[in-house]
Amino acid sequence: MTQTLAENENVSDSVSLAKIDGQPFTPVGLEDSNYTEQGKEDQEGVKITTKETFDVDGNEVSKFHTTRKAIVSKTKQLRDIIEAGDLGAVKCIKTAFANGKSGFKLVDA
Numbered sequence: 001m002t003q004t005l006a007e008n009e010n011v012s013d014s015v016s017l018a019k020i021d022g023q024p025f026t027p028v029g030l031e032d033s034n035y036t037e038q039g040k041e042d043q044e045g046v047k048i049t050t051k052e053t054f055d056v057d058g059n060e061v062s063k064f065h066t067t068r069k070a071i072v073s074k075t076k077q078l079r080d081i082i083e084a085g086d087l088g089a090v091k092c093i094k095t096a097f098a099n100g101k102s103g104f105k106l107v108d109a
Contacts, residue, residue, distance in 0.1 A: 014047050017066035017092060019056045024089040024109030026051035030079050033065050043067045046075055068092065070104040
C-alpha cells in the first residue's frame, strides 16, 4: 500500500514510531506500508502492531508506522520471528555509525 505524505500524517490506525523513541515495545504484527512524498519516489515502510499500548497525544495507540531502515531492512527477519512467537521487547535507538553518519538501530530492550 502506498500513501502520500499527507495521507500518512492522517492515518487513523497508526502514528509515527518516533512518538515512542527509546521506549521498549513488543512487536506482534508487521505489515508493509510504503508512502510517497509528492514528487519523490516511494519509500519502503512498515506498520508495527505492538503488544503494549502507549499514550500518544492523549490517545491509546498500539500501531506505529516507520520508514526507518533499521526496521524496514529487517522486515523479513522480524516477520519470521513474530510468526514463531519468539520476539521479546525491542527498542529503536539513535546511534552513530562507524562511517560518521547517525541513524537508528533496532536493539533488544
